[in-house]
Amino acid sequence: MLVSTQSQGRKPGLLATAVIIVGLWIGGCDATSTNQTGSGIDDKPNVVATSTILTDLTAKIGGDEIDLTGILQPGADPHVYEPVPTDSQALEKADLILYNGYNLEPGIIKLMNAAGVNAKQFAVGEVITPLDFDYQGRREPDPHVWGDAGNGIIMIEAIRDQLIELSPEDVEEFRENAQRLIQELQQLDGWITEQIETIPSNQRRLVTTHDAFQYYARAYGLQITGTLIGISTEEQPSAQTVKNLADAIKGAGVPAIFAETTINPALIKTVAQEAGVKLAPEELYSDSIGAVGSEGDSYVKMLVANTKSIVESLGGKYTAFEVTPQVQETSLLKR
Incomplete structure (x- = not known):
């Protein structure tokens, strides 16, 4: 959850002026210090992300230009999560809702569809062509798309584009933040392959x-x-x-x-x-x-x-992952 606060100081020369200004300052602080996730007081767009993975990626891409609320907390299981009233409030205030899709978070999806939410809803995971699994005699899409770092890059690009559409004046920051993350994942993708081969x-x-x-x-x-x-x-x-x-x-x-x-x-x-x-x-x-x-x-x-x-x-030889600065901007090779 991203929280923004401001602090100010005043040093007037006269007591009466001080009282007036301090009073105004306190009132101003009351307005600005409540600028926290989902408040919208600072006119930043309100974004809600369902899973912890989406919240992490969105926070890194959006930076200080968005107010972000993550529904699920670290360690929570999205398959069985039961929404609470504050989730409904966050969804109703949102300008954009980013969820995984492919029925990863059925309780939250049900809430989104039932709460009269006006925000744009975007299934980030569904930008990936899914692998399938058997469920009660039928084929269903596997929602765990983030396991492949190459898919993670595609998800980052989708989140970036949704944020640009939501707040086009912040396009440069969104692009720069996303590119840094993409470069890190490009390195990570190759590193994982090298580790598994041991x-x-x-x-x-x-x-x-x-x-x-x-x-x-x-x-x-x-x-x-x-x-x-x-x-x-x-x-x-x-x-x-x-x-x-x-x-x-x-x-x-x-x-x-x-x-x-x-x-x-x-x-x-x-x-x-x-x-x-x-x-x-x-x-x-x-x-x-x-x-x-x-x-x-x-x-x-x-x-x-x-x-x-x-x-x-499994008997391999692990070498620590280190990010190399100034990664060459290249696309992942298609597997």
């Missing part, structure tokens, strides 16, 4: 709690051996599902499997015990960035932290 080829197999890493695996050369539950974390695995996954892990020779930060790890621990493999010591960030101060407290850092955990747990 894992022995027969161990590049990923087992996670829920099916949130299809885009990551496809982009960087991993095979999804299995997941405990499907796309939505609302699913409840049966004892047979646990056994089948443990058997698949034994057959594949997977050295480690992974819990996730937004999901109770109890069942995936059971799978690890059943399969006789270790549970990676570092949980993966799947549907949310981490809390402030954690290893994954931004979109870039969550991808770095996930890669570190995967590489170290």
